[in-house]
Amino acid sequence: MRRVTSHPEYVDPIDISRHDGWIAIMDTRGTDRCTWLSGMRHIPPITDLVSVSLTSSVRNNGRRRFFRPYLLDRHGDRGSYFGQRINDQGSGEPGSGDYNDPEWNGRADPRFSFDSTKIVYWEEQTFAPACGSVNPLPCYASKERDGIRQRIVVATLIGREPRQPPKVEIASDDVPWGKPYVPGVETPAPANLPAGNYTLDGKFSGAARVELLAFSETNPRINQVSVTYNIFSDDGDIFLIGTERVIHQQVDTYTQYYDWHSDLTQMIGSVVNTKKTGRGGIQMLMDFTVNNFSANGTLVTTLDGKDYYQPLNFT
Incomplete structure (x- = not known):
């Protein structure tokens, strides 16, 4: 496997x-939707042990997805x-109906011919409750035929000559590296780190001191991660100091609560970046059935002198 995307915004729909x-990918890059949370790069994914469901869901506000279509070469x-942004044609004004109207949001799964x-x-065009009613964001009338709010777009790559699809060899059903599924066999338990204290040494300097706490003695799943970075660097160019703590609680099957505290400083040459929560941290609630995100408190990531704030509950 090879990683092909590394932008700090969010991507998952992809076609080759x-x-x-x-x-072809659908990505929130260019919208800054996720930059307040993930914009500081080169941080070891330690808090991901408990926060990955949240960080992969703030790309949405209910049905509204902040995806835009992009074209990458094979190297990523x-x-x-x-x-290259595929739908970068138009005025870019909300409600214009142009291809780059920010109120028309990409959905999933682009496909090549x-x-x-x-x-x-x-x-899909933004509609209530992601706009209008008690939401201060305005709803715009659709300029499509019959006022429809969903549309299919076909982008033609005018510099490309048509090519015949290559012949695909039929693969064997026998996968030598896989473990065959046998009906009735119990699914093995996933491997999880046990609660405790750990040290992640930087490949160049410093270390990250990590504390993992579990829900309870009867539920050994990790629900709290605390990490302290002491001049942590893997490459000698980027150095990280400070602390971060994330506590996760499950409200019900699909609603989860996070108490997040960040006080990180990153030095890249003469550039100083920060990721900081306000006093008392930030408390976030996410209902994953409808992707409703709400927050109390602040988290601000400052990159090269520019501040990125978490979205208001309505945005």
């Missing part, structure tokens, strides 16, 4: 052209290259 030359993100000259994806 039949010739393995290009990648690297250096300053983060692909068989000859790799077209990409199809679908969009």
Whole structure:
């Protein structure tokens, strides 16, 4: 496996052209929807042990997804290259109905045509309760035929010559590296780190001191992660100091509560970045059945002098 995207915003819908030359993705890059939480890069994914469900869900506000379609070459993100936005045509004004109208949001699963000259994806216009009513964000009338709020877009890559799809060899059902499923066999328990104190040494300098706490003696799942970085660096160019703590509580099957505290400083040459919560941290509630996100408190990530704030409950 090879990682092809590394932008700090959120991506999961992806399609690869039949010739393995290009990648179409749906990503929140360019919207800053997730930058307040994930914009500081090169932090070891330690708090992900309890926070991954939250950090992968703030891309949405109810039905509204903040996805935009991007085209990447086969090598993916690297250096300053983060692909080409596919729907960058228009005024960019909310309610304009243009291809780059921010109130028309990409949904999931873009697809290449068989000859790799077209990409199809679908969009949905923001509607209540993500706008209007008690929400201060205005709702805009659709300019599509009959006022429809969903549309399919076909993007034509005008610089591409059609190519015949390559012949695909039929793969064997016998997967030598996999463990075959046998009906009735009990699913093995996943491997989890036990509660305790750990040290993650930086490959260049410093260390991260980690404390993991479990829900209870009868429930050994980790629900609290505390980490202290002491001049932590893996490459000698980026150094991290400070603390971060995340506590996770399950309200019910699909609603989860997070108490998050950050006081991180990152030094990259002469640039100083920070990720800090206000006094008392920030408390966040997410209902994963409808992707409703609400927060009390503040978390601000400052990157190269620019501040990124968590979205208001209505945005």
